[in-house]
Amino acid sequence: xxxxxxxVLRLSAHPDSRCWYVAWSPKGSLLASCGGDRAVRIxxxxxxxxxxxxxxxxxxxxxxxxxxxxxxxxxLASASxxxxxxxxxxxxxxxxxxxxxxxxxxxVKCVAWAPSGNLLATCSRDKSVWIxxxxxxDEYECVSVVNSHTQDVKHVVWHPTQELLxxxxxxxxxxxxxxxxxxxxxRATLEGHTSTxxxxxxxPEGQRLASCSDDRTVKIWKECxxxxxxxxxxxxxxxVCTLSGFHSRTVYDVxxxxxxxxxxxxxxxxxxxxxxxxxxxxxxxxxxxxxxxxPKAHSQDVxxxxxxxxxxxLLATCSxxxxxAIWNYHSDA
Amino acid sequence: MSATAARLENANPLIFQRAGERLLTxxxxxxxxxxxxxxxxxxxxxxxxxxxxxxxxxEELNVVEQMHVNVNxxxxxxxxxxxPTIPHCSMATLIGLSIKVKLLRSxxxxxxxxxxxxxxxxxxxxxxxxxxxxxxxxxxxxxxxQLLEVVNQCLSTRxx
Numbered sequence: 001x002x003x004x005x006x007x008v009l010r011l012s013a014h015p016d017s018r019c020w021y022v023a024w025s026p027k028g029s030l031l032a033s034c035g036g037d038r039a040v041r042i043x044x045x046x047x048x049x050x051x052x053x054x055x056x057x058x059x060x061x062x063x064x065x066x067x068x069x070x071x072x073x074x075x076l077a078s079a080s081x082x083x084x085x086x087x088x089x090x091x092x093x094x095x096x097x098x099x100x101x102x103x104x105x106x107x108v109k110c111v112a113w114a115p116s117g118n119l120l121a122t123c124s125r126d127k128s129v130w131i132x133x134x135x136x137x138d139e140y141e142c143v144s145v146v147n148s149h150t151q152d153v154k155h156v157v158w159h160p161t162q163e164l165l166x167x168x169x170x171x172x173x174x175x176x177x178x179x180x181x182x183x184x185x186x187r188a189t190l191e192g193h194t195s196t197x198x199x200x201x202x203x204p205e206g207q208r209l210a211s212c213s214d215d216r217t218v219k220i221w222k223e224c225x226x227x228x229x230x231x232x233x234x235x236x237x238x239x240v241c242t243l244s245g246f247h248s249r250t251v252y253d254v255x256x257x258x259x260x261x262x263x264x265x266x267x268x269x270x271x272x273x274x275x276x277x278x279x280x281x282x283x284x285x286x287x288x289x290x291x292x293x294x295p296k297a298h299s300q301d302v303x304x305x306x307x308x309x310x311x312x313x314l315l316a317t318c319s320x321x322x323x324x325a326i327w328n329y330h331s332d333a
Numbered sequence: 334m335s336a337t338a339a340r341l342e343n344a345n346p347l348i349f350q351r352a353g354e355r356l357l358t359x360x361x362x363x364x365x366x367x368x369x370x371x372x373x374x375x376x377x378x379x380x381x382x383x384x385x386x387x388x389x390x391x392e393e394l395n396v397v398e399q400m401h402v403n404v405n406x407x408x409x410x411x412x413x414x415x416x417p418t419i420p421h422c423s424m425a426t427l428i429g430l431s432i433k434v435k436l437l438r439s440x441x442x443x444x445x446x447x448x449x450x451x452x453x454x455x456x457x458x459x460x461x462x463x464x465x466x467x468x469x470x471x472x473x474x475x476x477x478x479q480l481l482e483v484v485n486q487c488l489s490t491r492x493x
Contacts, residue, residue, distance in 0.1 A: 081473050107473050
């Protein structure tokens with residue numbers, strides 16, 4: 001491991017609370033954080049420092065679990081344990097709550113925007129995934145409710161370019177959805193993890209999907225194409241690699257860097273790890289190696305890892321201790 | 334009283350002898366000696382938790398025992414196994430949650446706290462263990478004021 005992960009700065013983002021998640025704006029000029037204090041905070045760079053630009057505290061009654069920026073960067077969605085999702089519109093340096101999406105029976109665990117910005121997905125402990133359509137007047141309409149999971153749905157993520165959605169659940173499975181005759185359907189179910197799947201990340205090209213789990217492994221899934229010659233059907237996904245033995249507790253988040261292809265993980269053992277792919281290996285049987293490991297990246301569980309969208313190697317993490325940390329990952333390889 | 338008893342899942346539980354008071358050693362009384370957290374200290378934190386349906390402590394019902402407490406101060410880990418009084422006990426999750434909350438509130442933040450059912454002692458052992466290990470669901474449960482009140486009742490000190 002000659003690659004390095006160097007600390008850049010630490011922010012006490014959600015004091016006396018948990019910081020559950022962080023998300024970079026598409027240009028990377030802002031970082032949104034959310035936590036157990038029911039607030040969303042927006043951070044921006046001032047000289048060499050990062051400062052809190054505003055606090056969105058009047059949107060939710062309970063924990064804000066995750067936040068997501070629209071692809072244009074003008075909207076922020078926040079998913080809360082209060083069973084709602086708020087859509088915030090950026091106005092100069094401030095944000096106003098544009099609308100509140102209701103319908104889930106209990107805690108909303110995740111929200112994600114499709115690459116077009118016209119679709120939004122939410123998922124909940126009520127086992128469902130909802131797809132919302134956004135029109136030009138900023139009106140949101142639920143176009144589909146999919147009940148493919150049998151348990152709490154933890155995470156949703158869109159494909160980087162296509163209208164393809166993936167979800168991860170407490171039922172140990174990953175589902176892939178596509179629109180079919182005006183309705184959204186589960187097209188593939190990815191089985192292999194032996195406990196809760198906490199998070200997902202597509203690779204830069206969208207051909208593969210990384211999943212992380214309470215079973216302490218990360219799995220890499222690849223979409224099967226009819227030309228594979230292994231008899232698999234179009235649209236099916238198979239596990240092509242399992243990263244096991246690297247994490248000593250639950251892996252809460254995984255992020256594939258679109259700029260460098262490095263894979264970062266957030267773990268319940270307080271560590272942050274970076275994996276690189278061995279480019280000489282057979283693409284059908286990829287090999288990943290641990291290229292950097294920060295054992296005590298935070299003093300408590302690491303909940304999220306997020307790569308900066310423009311600056312290669314810049315990584316934001318957050319923790320149960322309420323802190324955000326920013327790291328610089330440098331690779332000689 | 335008999336009407337209440339009729340609703341209890343385990344109306345006549347076995348009651349066990351409580352452990353004696355902890356004996357302090359000279360080293361522990363010396364303020365200058367670093368004193369790691371040990372199994373007995375963890376046991377003392379959870380032994381007096383009230384059972385949700387009996388006016389008895391988890392120790393008196395043998396739900397918690399010192400031999401099922403495992404602490405490693407250096408590694409900052411605590412593992413507690415608890416034994417429901419009957420294999421179909423519907424209170425198992427609540428009891429586990431009370432143990433977890435007591436330890437979360439009492440121990441330094443650096444500790445990783447794992448609470449499990451003693452293997453082979455409950456019909457839904459895996460499901461209860463998975464629920465207790467899911468910190469997101471534990472966090473959501475503790476934001477539920479009714480549930481939090483029940484947990485706080487289990488953790489309150491009874492008048493002797």
